[in-house]
Amino acid sequence: MKRFYWIICLTLALFLCATAFGALFWGAASLTRGDVLDALRALVTGGEAANPNLYNLVVMVRLPRVCLCVLGGAVLSIVGILMQTLTGNPLAEPYVLGVSSGASAGAAGAIVFRWFAFLPVGRVVFSAFVGSFIAIALVVALQGKSTSPVRLVLTDMGVSAFFQAATTLIIYSSNNEAQARSAQYWLTGSFSGSNWADVRVTLAALILLLILCRLLEKELDLLLLGQDAAAQSGMNVRAMQLVLILLSALAVSVVVSVSGLVGFVGLIIPHIMRRVVGTSHRPLVAASALAGGCFLNLADTVARTAFAPQEMPIGVMTAFIGAPVFILMIRRICHEDRG
Amino acid sequence: MKIEVDALSFSVGKKRILNGVSARFEGRKIYGIIGPNGSGKTTLLRHLYRQYPANGHVRVDGVRVEQIPRRQYARRIAVMMQLQSFAESELRVSEVVRTGRYPYKKVMMPYDRGDKAILEEVMRETSLWALRDRRVGTLSGGEMQRVMFARCLVQRPKAILLDEPTNHLDIQYRIELMKRLRAFDGMTIMTLHDLNLAARYCDTIYLMKDGTILAEGTPAELLTAEWIDRAFGVRVDVLKRDGEIFIGL
Numbered sequence: 175m176k177r178f179y180w181i182i183c184l185t186l187a188l189f190l191c192a193t194a195f196g197a198l199f200w201g202a203a204s205l206t207r208g209d210v211l212d213a214l215r216a217l218v219t220g221g222e223a224a225n226p227n228l229y230n231l232v233v234m235v236r237l238p239r240v241c242l243c244v245l246g247g248a249v250l251s252i253v254g255i256l257m258q259t260l261t262g263n264p265l266a267e268p269y270v271l272g273v274s275s276g277a278s279a280g281a282a283g284a285i286v287f288r289w290f291a292f293l294p295v296g297r298v299v300f301s302a303f304v305g306s307f308i309a310i311a312l313v314v315a316l317q318g319k320s321t322s323p324v325r326l327v328l329t330d331m332g333v334s335a336f337f338q339a340a341t342t343l344i345i346y347s348s349n350n351e352a353q354a355r356s357a358q359y360w361l362t363g364s365f366s367g368s369n370w371a372d373v374r375v376t377l378a379a380l381i382l383l384l385i386l387c388r389l390l391e392k393e394l395d396l397l398l399l400g401q402d403a404a405a406q407s408g409m410n411v412r413a414m415q416l417v418l419i420l421l422s423a424l425a426v427s428v429v430v431s432v433s434g435l436v437g438f439v440g441l442i443i444p445h446i447m448r449r450v451v452g453t454s455h456r457p458l459v460a461a462s463a464l465a466g467g468c469f470l471n472l473a474d475t476v477a478r479t480a481f482a483p484q485e486m487p488i489g490v491m492t493a494f495i496g497a498p499v500f501i502l503m504i505r506r507i508c509h510e511d512r513g
Numbered sequence: 514m515k516i517e518v519d520a521l522s523f524s525v526g527k528k529r530i531l532n533g534v535s536a537r538f539e540g541r542k543i544y545g546i547i548g549p550n551g552s553g554k555t556t557l558l559r560h561l562y563r564q565y566p567a568n569g570h571v572r573v574d575g576v577r578v579e580q581i582p583r584r585q586y587a588r589r590i591a592v593m594m595q596l597q598s599f600a601e602s603e604l605r606v607s608e609v610v611r612t613g614r615y616p617y618k619k620v621m622m623p624y625d626r627g628d629k630a631i632l633e634e635v636m637r638e639t640s641l642w643a644l645r646d647r648r649v650g651t652l653s654g655g656e657m658q659r660v661m662f663a664r665c666l667v668q669r670p671k672a673i674l675l676d677e678p679t680n681h682l683d684i685q686y687r688i689e690l691m692k693r694l695r696a697f698d699g700m701t702i703m704t705l706h707d708l709n710l711a712a713r714y715c716d717t718i719y720l721m722k723d724g725t726i727l728a729e730g731t732p733a734e735l736l737t738a739e740w741i742d743r744a745f746g747v748r749v750d751v752l753k754r755d756g757e758i759f760i761g762l
Contacts, residue, residue, distance in 0.1 A: 389621040396612045398604060403594045406562055407668075408587035408616040452648070453603040 179457045182450060186464035190244065193468050197240045197475045198232065201482075205231070239368040240471060245376040246365070246429050247439055247470025248463035251447075252383045253425045254440020255455070255462055257310075259394050260418045261317055262401070263326045264445065265503060268426045269437030270327070272334030273309045277423075277430035279340040280305025286348040299375070302427035309333055310419045319401050323507050363434035363489030365474050372432040379428040384463070386421055390414075391455040398453060436489050438496020439466055445503065514574065514589070514671040514700055515539045516561060521570040523556060530556045532724040538672075543694060543701040545711040545732075548721030549745050554704040555676055557721070561702065562592045562674050587616035591670035593661050593678060602650030606641055606660055607632065609649055613667035631667050639663045639693070655686035662693060675703035679710060712736045712758040720744050732758055 198210050205228060213232035216223035223229035250268065257266040257273070268274045283289045284301035293300055316329045348354045387394070393414055396404045405411050429436070443466040444458065451457040473491040480486060516538040523531040531553045538544050546554040559565050563578055563586065571578045573589065591613070614628040636642045639659050644652070649660060658678070665673050673694070679687040687707070691714040694701045705711045711718060712732045720727045720735050722744045728735055736758050738751050750761040 392615065392618060392623065393620065395604070395608060396615050399594070399596060399609065399612060402564065403592075403596075403612075405564075405583075406587060406592045406594070407612060408582075408584035410583065448603045452605060452608075454605065454608045 179451055179461075183457075183460055183464060186461060186468065190464050190468045190471075193471055193475075194240050194244055197243075197471055198236050200475055200479045201236055234369070238370050238373050239365050239474070241373045242368040242376060242432060243365055243471040243474040244467035245373065245380050246433055246436070247443075247466035247468070249376060249380050249383060249425050249429050249466075250436065250439040250470070251443040251462040251466030252380075252387065252440075252459055253422050253429075255444045255458060256387075256394075256418050256422050257440070258444060259397050259455070260314065260415060260422070261326060262398070263323055264448075264507070265323050265327060265441070265500070267438065267441035268306075268422070269435065270334070270441060270500070271310065271313050271330045272332075272337055273306045273313070273422065273426050274430055274435050274437065275334045275337035275341065276309025277302040277306035277427045278435055279337045279344065280427070281431050282341045282344045286344050286350075286353050299427055299431045302431045303423055305337070306426045306430070307419065307423035309337060310423055314415060314419060323504065327504070362487040363436040364477075364485070364487050365433050366478070366485055368432070375428055376432055379425045380463070383421065383425055384459070386417075387455060387459045390417070391459075394455040434487075434489065436470070436492055438492045438500065439470055441503075442496050442499050443469055445499065516672065516700075516702075517572045517575075518557070518560070519570050519572070521557070521560060521567070523553075523560065523565060530724055531560075534721075534724070534726055536719055536726060536729070538700060538702055541699060542716040543714055544703070544717050544719065545715035546702070546704045546719045546721060547706075547708065547711050547744075548727075552721040552744075553724040554719075554721050558674055558676050558702065558704055562590060584616045587668065587670075589671045591665035591668040591673050593665050593673060593675045595676075595678075595681070596649070596657070596661065603648050605645065606647050606649055606652070607636065607645040609660055610636060610641070610663045610667055613664040616668060628667075631669070635663050635666045639666070654681055655683065655689070658682060658686055658690060662690065666697075670699060672700040672702065673697060675701070677704055677706060679705070679707055708736060708741070708760045709758075712760065736760060 198214075199205070199207060209225065209228045210232055212224050213229045215221070216229055217233050217237075254267045257268065257271060258264055260266070261271075280289075280301040280303065281298050283305070284298045289301045290297050290304075312333055313326075313329060316333075317326055320326075345354050393409060396407055396409060397411075397414065401411050404414075444462050447458055447462045447465055451461045470488075470492070473495070474488050477486045477488045477491045518534055518536040521531055521534045522529070534553070534557055536557075546557060548554050556565065560567050560571055567578050569577050569579070573581065573586075578586065611624060611628070611632055614624055614631065617628070618624065633642070636645060639662065641656075641659060641663055644656065649657065652660065678690060682690070687710060691710060694703075695714065705715075715732055717729065718732055718735045719729050720740060727744055728740065736751065738749055741747065741749050741751070741760070752759040752761065
């Protein structure tokens with residue numbers, strides 16, 4: 175079993191490296207293979223690049239974007255797992271639950287209304303965090319101990335609709351055209367304009383997630399048996415829920431504030447990986463992080479090349495793949511419900 | 514091990530579910546709580562495993578249950594749950610059974626070799642060792658029941674509580690479970706629907722009706738046509754043969 179798990183992770187890691195490397199060669203501006211390799215050689219050796227403009231394009235635009243997609247995909251997949259465990263429901267996911275919408279409402283509010291203006295740095299991320307925390311807490315409170323998928327989905331529709339309306343309201347109440355456009359960006363999701371600062375924040379969020387998932391894997395596995403079973407085994411369920419809500423809200427707010435709303439990654443990837451490596455959290459988190467990175471990077475590569483030089487929002491790509499999976503999962507679960 | 518319930522009352526809204534219930538569970542015995550639906554038997558059991566606040570009316574070995582730390586409590590009293598959510602169906606058998614060791618671990622402390630040894634011993638005992646890597650979603654009702662029972666055993670408790678454990682089980686699995694409980698070195702408290710199983714396997718029976726305990730006694734004393742009529746309001750035939758009781762509906 176262990177060997178199988180290592181083979182899967184190794185394969186995924188190799189595939190991730192290959193696709194990330196490959197993604198550097200595709201994009202709106204057509205670069206030759208030699209240009210990219212030259213820029214990378216200059217980056218690694220610290221030497222002079224043959225063409226500084228091309229160097230900037232590769233190292234300051236394309237490379238951070240690829241890194242951000244890989245990291246963002248990993249974070250979204252792990253957050254998806256945490257939310258599925260928290261709600262006891264395989265359909266839970268940041269976007270579906272309205273948590274991402276909560277984060278984007280918070281981010282839009284920080285931009286347009288200058289919420290939390292007293293903070294020196296990270297105002298937008300903090301405001302997004304507050305928004306997503308409220309959204310998850312609301313979902314968990316409204317859901318209670320029920321694991322009914324129908325109830326979950328309907329609750330989330332309400333929460334999600336509310337926060338999307340709030341975001342739109344905030345955007346429309348802005349007098350400043352540039353602000354409104356920047357806030358609009360939170361609703362669609364895109365990795366264009368990625369920079370190294372975004373990469374660093376997302377990397378920090380991913381490392382925090384991985385460490386806490388490893389430390390709390392025993393608790394997470396127990397929660398899968400349900401809140402009652404966890405409480406009877408001596409777990410402080412409320413405290414654990416709070417930790418998971420805080421952690422998820424933090425991770426989602428980071429990803430939303432660097433990329434906007436990107437849905438369904440946390441739904442598709444854990445769903446597939448559960449079939450492959452099982453539900454126990456140690457293998458599931460590792461495999462999903464790797465697979466999520468591959469997936470989002472591939473999706474972004476398609477999004478930015480399919481209609482070049484026009485760019486398609488990545489949220490559209492992931493929804494096109496994610497929504498059918500979501501519908502199939504509902505069908506299967508409702509089928510099991512009857513049987 | 515001794516569990517005492519003293520004048521326990523419980524209401525949901527205006528509805529009184531338990532009305533001054535007192536009971537005493539002691540030693541290595543099988544206790545059955547029987548009574549019609551809505552008589553309060555499940556509510557009583559939930560007070561014993563602290564799903565509902567006992568407010569000083571339940572004591573374990575003389576200590577009020579709300580004063581016992583969660584993990585300490587779980588080391589003494591295990592609850593056999595029935596799983597029905599989708600969340601765990603992809604877990605493997607050994608991963609589900611392993612969670613029974615949780616009360617012995619601090620937060621962030623992984624399961625170690627000692628836990629593994631107990632796990633293997635119990636899983637061999639309950640013939641689950643061959644199934645250890647199977648996903649629990651693929652198990653039959655009888656196998657699943659064995660998994661949840663094994664989970665209780667690795668908890669090494671002094672008492673196991675069960676709420677209608679035989680509800681979804683075929684007859685051969687009901688009997689198998691009862692035999693395993695007989696072999697368990699500790700106390701068993703369960704709510705039961707099936708009066709014949711109660712007659713055959715319980716040492717002591719609490720007969721409940723309308724939130725109160727109607728009577729306490731051995732199956733021979735309480736599973737009579739008269740008591741069953743008083744609790745359930747139905748006339749039944751009770752046959753005795755070779756000291757065994759058979760209830761015909």
